[in-house]
Amino acid sequence: MLNRFLSFLKFSIISFLLVLTLQAQEIPQQTPLQLPNLSGYPVVLDKDTLFNIYNGIGPFSAEKRASEISLGLKDLVENDSLNVDSLKLEMQNGMALIRNKKIIIMTVTPADTLSNAKSLEILSNEYYELIKEKVKSTKNVYSQKTIIEKIIYIGIFFAAFIFLMWINRLVFPKIYTGLEKLEGKVFKSFSIKQFEILKGTDLIDLATIVMKGLRLFITLAAIYSLLVFIVTNLPWTRHWYIQPILRGILLFIFVTVVASVLVKGVNVSYRYFTIKYRSWKGTLIKSFKVKSVELLSADKAVDMLDFITKIVRIFLWLIVGYFYITLVFSFFEFSRTWASQLINYILNPLNKVVMSIINFLPDLFFIIVILAVFNYLIKFVKYFFSEIEKENIKLPGFHVDWVPSTYKIVRFLIIVLAIIIIFPYLPGSDSEAFKGVSVFLGILFSLGSTSAISNIVAGTVLTYMRPFRLGDRVKIADTVGDVVEKTLLVTRVRTTKNVEISIPNSMVLGSHIVNYSTAALEMGLVLHTTVTIGYDVPWKQVHELLISAALETDNISKTPAPFVLQTSLDDFYVSYELNAYTDQPGIMARTYSMLHSKIQDKFNEGGVEIMSPHYGAMRDGNQTTIPADYLPKEYQAPSFRLFGLDLFGNKNNDNK
Numbered sequence: 001m002l003n004r005f006l007s008f009l010k011f012s013i014i015s016f017l018l019v020l021t022l023q024a025q026e027i028p029q030q031t032p033l034q035l036p037n038l039s040g041y042p043v044v045l046d047k048d049t050l051f052n053i054y055n056g057i058g059p060f061s062a063e064k065r066a067s068e069i070s071l072g073l074k075d076l077v078e079n080d081s082l083n084v085d086s087l088k089l090e091m092q093n094g095m096a097l098i099r100n101k102k103i104i105i106m107t108v109t110p111a112d113t114l115s116n117a118k119s120l121e122i123l124s125n126e127y128y129e130l131i132k133e134k135v136k137s138t139k140n141v142y143s144q145k146t147i148i149e150k151i152i153y154i155g156i157f158f159a160a161f162i163f164l165m166w167i168n169r170l171v172f173p174k175i176y177t178g179l180e181k182l183e184g185k186v187f188k189s190f191s192i193k194q195f196e197i198l199k200g201t202d203l204i205d206l207a208t209i210v211m212k213g214l215r216l217f218i219t220l221a222a223i224y225s226l227l228v229f230i231v232t233n234l235p236w237t238r239h240w241y242i243q244p245i246l247r248g249i250l251l252f253i254f255v256t257v258v259a260s261v262l263v264k265g266v267n268v269s270y271r272y273f274t275i276k277y278r279s280w281k282g283t284l285i286k287s288f289k290v291k292s293v294e295l296l297s298a299d300k301a302v303d304m305l306d307f308i309t310k311i312v313r314i315f316l317w318l319i320v321g322y323f324y325i326t327l328v329f330s331f332f333e334f335s336r337t338w339a340s341q342l343i344n345y346i347l348n349p350l351n352k353v354v355m356s357i358i359n360f361l362p363d364l365f366f367i368i369v370i371l372a373v374f375n376y377l378i379k380f381v382k383y384f385f386s387e388i389e390k391e392n393i394k395l396p397g398f399h400v401d402w403v404p405s406t407y408k409i410v411r412f413l414i415i416v417l418a419i420i421i422i423f424p425y426l427p428g429s430d431s432e433a434f435k436g437v438s439v440f441l442g443i444l445f446s447l448g449s450t451s452a453i454s455n456i457v458a459g460t461v462l463t464y465m466r467p468f469r470l471g472d473r474v475k476i477a478d479t480v481g482d483v484v485e486k487t488l489l490v491t492r493v494r495t496t497k498n499v500e501i502s503i504p505n506s507m508v509l510g511s512h513i514v515n516y517s518t519a520a521l522e523m524g525l526v527l528h529t530t531v532t533i534g535y536d537v538p539w540k541q542v543h544e545l546l547i548s549a550a551l552e553t554d555n556i557s558k559t560p561a562p563f564v565l566q567t568s569l570d571d572f573y574v575s576y577e578l579n580a581y582t583d584q585p586g587i588m589a590r591t592y593s594m595l596h597s598k599i600q601d602k603f604n605e606g607g608v609e610i611m612s613p614h615y616g617a618m619r620d621g622n623q624t625t626i627p628a629d630y631l632p633k634e635y636q637a638p639s640f641r642l643f644g645l646d647l648f649g650n651k652n653n654d655n656k
Contacts, residue, residue: 040052040053040062041053041054041065041066042066043073044070045070045073045138050127051127051130053065054115055111055112057107069106072103073105073131076100076135077135084132084136086100087099089124091120091121095108095109096108096124098124105131106131108124141238146235150233150235153233154230157226157230161225168215168222175211176211213258220253224246224250227246228243252328252331259321263320266313267313269313270310273305274309277305277306277309281299281302282298285298285301286298326343356427360427363426370422381410381411382407389403389404399466401469402463402464405459405486405488406463451504455488455506457506460488462486462491462509463486467515468483468518469517471483471517472516473515473516473588474514474516475513475516476491476503477503479493481493481495481501482586484500489504489505490504491503491505491508496589516588523581524583525585526580527556527595528578528579529578530567530577531546531578531599532574532575532576534609541606542564542608545599545608546599547563547578549598549602550578550580550595550598552598552602553580553591553594553595556581556591562579564577565577578599607626607630
């Protein structure tokens, strides 16, 4: 206190000396004054700005001058013996002095008038009245009487707060109990076609949650009002700007509780409806049928509703989270701009999307028209080729089996033409990013589809070469079987062992293809097999046995008749090739098996040995290789003879 008094005394002495110096210099009134500094410094009392100082005096700058005036006013307020009426305004030597007895509080110079565009008398009077009024009001605020009154008011308000909290605690539990008693009267079950959607208890729980939220809001509002009243009525804290911060904190608590309740409610609702869907299956949720065709089963409908409910739950989570963050940011001054930015992050893309959709509508109508035209064009092409396949329309040189592949090629070309026409009207098609992605995809397609393109080309060539048709028995490389499918990429063959083999068309085109079915129906497929018979058997007998075996075999055609070719005369035997016609190449392996068994039976019945594979023996005195079932009962193997002599002395045989 003493230091502040000495500083004010020092300031008063310097101001007095400055006045004397200015008087001794006898400055003429016509001498223009220096322009004031435009950056003023505030004179502050009790955190309130009274006015600004723009000019300095002597060694005191404008900032130092404003600081010293503020410090002097503070000392005046803290001086309990001060009478506000002792403040005086005096005019001396062209300047105005505001003083308290002998202490000069402030000096107003002609230079100060330039910054305010007022005369010295008017400006000094305004400063004097401001200082006098502010000192008086500030001393009144910090007076003992005022402080006691404020404390009494705060006590009364606090008592009202306690009473409100007591009422709050007393009334709301009774409200909760009263809500439970209204079950079946006000809160009834909500049903659709006798199917209960919400029970009365569920509605009561919802109403109870709302009342608890109201209770929380009233409590937080009361706490906010109490704290604000205390802060604004105490003289030491009345300048605290805590209302926005306190309001933001309490609103943050309230919104957090509400958001958590909403998220919990969303989760409970999701579990509730998933259970309800299961209970409604077969009753409220039934299979969707058109005539006798079931388009959507009840199980699929329940799964679809579960999926939709899950998507709705995630969507509601996002909405609650977004609005929660936005509201929390808007409660505080430092983060209020974040909320607007967050809103812009969502609204700007949505606005762009909506405007892009609106601007795209003319092109969209054009694309729809083009798609409709090409759709009907494809239907017409399909109808045209179906008529060709039914042979209602005949084109010279165009085979029926070309229809599927030709239709696919024509449809592909039509689709490509439609894409070329539609492409410029797609949104973003002219952007650099779209072009870059198109080039990148084109490079990937060209690098990765070399084999696929070669197979497609080979498949197209095979289509029009017509080396086989569906169902034909073929041999492609080492694979023998029936053709079950032909595509532009692969040919699928099912072997006699029911193994399905997919052969790339490029491999099919590069391999030799044997078709057993091409001429089987018209001319017949020739099955052939070779047996070797010794020179001791007459060739006519062999021909008769082979032909009779062929004629008795199933699936062998009688006409043209089977025939035998003698293909070679070897060292120990003659090779006979049996050729027989069949019109069923699909069971060629089975026919071969039956033919071979018939040949064995016929040759055994005729007493002719089949010398295949090579069979070496000294014929005289050896047991025949004909099965015993085909030999006479009295048959005995002859003794071994050499040039007609019995080497073992078998007299019985000699006599015979």
